[in-house]
Structures are given as C-alpha cells and as structure tokens.
Amino acid sequence: MCIYSIAMKQSRLGGGCTLWTMERLFWPLLMMAWACAGTATEPKPDKLPPAGKAAGANHATPAHGGTSLNAEEVLAALKLGQERYVAGTLKHPNISAARRAETATKGQTPLATVLGCSDSRMPLEFIFDQGIGDLFVIRVAGNVADTTEIGTMEYGVGHLGTPVLIVLGHSKCGAVTAAVKGGELHGLIPALIDNIKPAAAKAKAAGGTEAEQITEAIKANVFQSIADVLKRSKLIRDKFTAGKLQIVGGVYDLEDGHVTWLGAHEADAKPH
Ligand SMILES: [Zn+2]
Numbered sequence: 424m425c426i427y428s429i430a431m432k433q434s435r436l437g438g439g440c441t442l443w444t445m446e447r448l449f450w451p452l453l454m455m456a457w458a459c460a461g462t463a464t465e466p467k468p469d470k471l472p473p474a475g476k477a478a479g480a481n482h483a484t485p486a487h488g489g490t491s492l493n494a495e496e497v498l499a500a501l502k503l504g505q506e507r508y509v510a511g512t513l514k515h516p517n518i519s520a521a522r523r524a525e526t527a528t529k530g531q532t533p534l535a536t537v538l539g540c541s542d543s544r545m546p547l548e549f550i551f552d553q554g555i556g557d558l559f560v561i562r563v564a565g566n567v568a569d570t571t572e573i574g575t576m577e578y579g580v581g582h583l584g585t586p587v588l589i590v591l592g593h594s595k596c597g598a599v600t601a602a603v604k605g606g607e608l609h610g611l612i613p614a615l616i617d618n619i620k621p622a623a624a625k626a627k628a629a630g631g632t633e634a635e636q637i638t639e640a641i642k643a644n645v646f647q648s649i650a651d652v653l654k655r656s657k658l659i660r661d662k663f664t665a666g667k668l669q670i671v672g673g674v675y676d677l678e679d680g681h682v683t684w685l686g687a688h689e690a691d692a693k694p695h
Pocket residue numbers: 540541542564565566593595596597598599
C-alpha cells in the first residue's frame with residue numbers, strides 16, 4: 424500500500440485535527456504524495472539511479488524508463504509545439520483519459536524540466552503544445568532558482584532523467600519589473616525579489632530607458648537563474664559539464680506567444 428494512503432489513514436484515526444497538526448503533516452504528506460506519484464519501484468530521491476545514460480547525445484535510458492528522446496530531439500519536439508501554439512494550430516496531444524491512466528499506472532517520463540514564471544499568461548504545456556506527463560514544471564514568480572526550485576529541478580533532471588532543462592522568463596514580468604523599479608514590497612515578497620536583484624542591477628547599470636532596463640533584466644534574470652542552478656546544484660552542474668544535460672534559456676512574449684531562445688549563457692544569448 425502506498426505510504427501516502429497509510430499516512431492519511433493514520434491522520435484520520437488521530438481525530439480532532441488541529442491547524443498545528445495539519446501544518447506539521449503538510450510537507451511530509453506532500454513528499455509522500457510525490458513519492459507515490461511515480462511507480463512503486465522508483466528509488467527514493469536520495470538514492471538516485473545512475474545518471475550516466477539519462478541524457479546526452481545518445482538516446483536516453485533512465486533506470487526506470489524515462490524518455491527515449493535525446494536533448495536535440497526533445498528541443499525539436501518542443502519547438503514544433505511552439506510553432507503550433509503561435510500559429511493557433513494546437514494538437515493538444517497526450518490529454519486523453521488513456522494517457523492519464525497510462526501515466527498514473529506506469530509513472531512519468533517527462534521530456535524536459537521547465538522552470539517558468541507563475542504568470543497566468545504563460546501556461547507552459549500550451550506554449551509547447553504538450554500534455555499529461557510531458558513536462559516536469561516548476562513555476563514561481565520571476566522564474567527564480569532558489570533552494571526549493573533547485574531541489575525540484577534536481578528531481579526532474581536527476582531522478583526523472585530529463586535530458587533538457589529550460590528556464591523561461593517572459594515579457595512584462597511583474598516580479599522583474601518590481602526588482603528594477605524598487606519601491607516598497609510587503610510580506611515575504613522581498614525574499615523572492617532578492618533573487619532577481621543582481622539581474623536588475625546589471626540591467627540598470629547598462630542604462631537606457633526604464634522599459635529597456637526591464638527588458639534587459641528579464642533576459643539577465645533567466646541567465647541569473649541558470650547561474651544559480653549551476654552554482655548550487657552539483658548534480659545538475661556535473662551532468663551539464665559532462666554534456667549529459669542541455670540547459671536552454673528563453674523569453675516568452677505575452678503578446679505574440681513566441682519564445683526567443685537564448686542559450687545557456689549570456690555569451691551565447693543570440694536568438695535562434
Ligand atoms: Zn513573471
């Protein structure tokens with residue numbers, strides 16, 4: 424029996440569930456649910472399968488049956504989906520009940536790990552015309568790569584063996600705009616914006632109008648997130664430097680739906 428089900432039964436048996444208890448149970452239960460989402464035979468995140476065959480120039484063969492596509496094939500598929508989205512000719516693949524049942528039973532084998540902004544105007548599966556089980560998505564305001572985001576990316580890249588990691592910013596990003604404009608921020612938002620400040624400072628130092636600075640900061644913030652991931656995650660850094668993982672930055676245009684691909688580093692930030 425799934426440990427998540429056991430935990431839920433135990434929590435019900437306890438009765439009189441207080442807010443305090445619910446709060447204490449939330450994260451452990453979330454992690455258990457995550458573990459249950461895969462196949463019953465999946466190793467725990469702290470016992471990752473060998474990553475050597477997980478990605479790269481050759482067809483990927485993760486230990487528990489990840490995608491068989493290599494990085495180039497994944498990016499080609501996503502770019503084709505992007506073209507369909509821009510053209511308004513979406514196929515909406517892999518959203519059938521059969522696909523849902525298949526992925527629920529056999530586990531997930533996503534093509535790519537994608538870090539994007541939470542902005543409701545950039546629905547990532549639609550943007551790439553993908554369906555259930557196709558993308559391992561992390562969405563957070565300003566597409567920042569802080570501890571929990573990087574941990575989630577490690578799960579996608581290391582455990583699920585996606586051969587591609589995409590970091591996607593977007594035009595008119597409110598979080599980046601806030602970092603460039605400054606001003607008073609409330610609650611826990613300052614801690615979020617701290618991740619974007621280096622990119623905002625770089626863009627402001629380059630001069631130009633405020634609108635130009637925001638546009639540049641959006642691009643710089645994509646590279647900042649990639650740099651943060653590579654700096655803090657040995658797992659992802661090792662796979663990237665060994666050529667077993669392709670990292671790609673991009674900026675999504677809210678108006679025309681087009682993704683401008685930027686590469687992995689500022690130095691190769693040429694649209695292609
Ligand atoms: Zn945004």
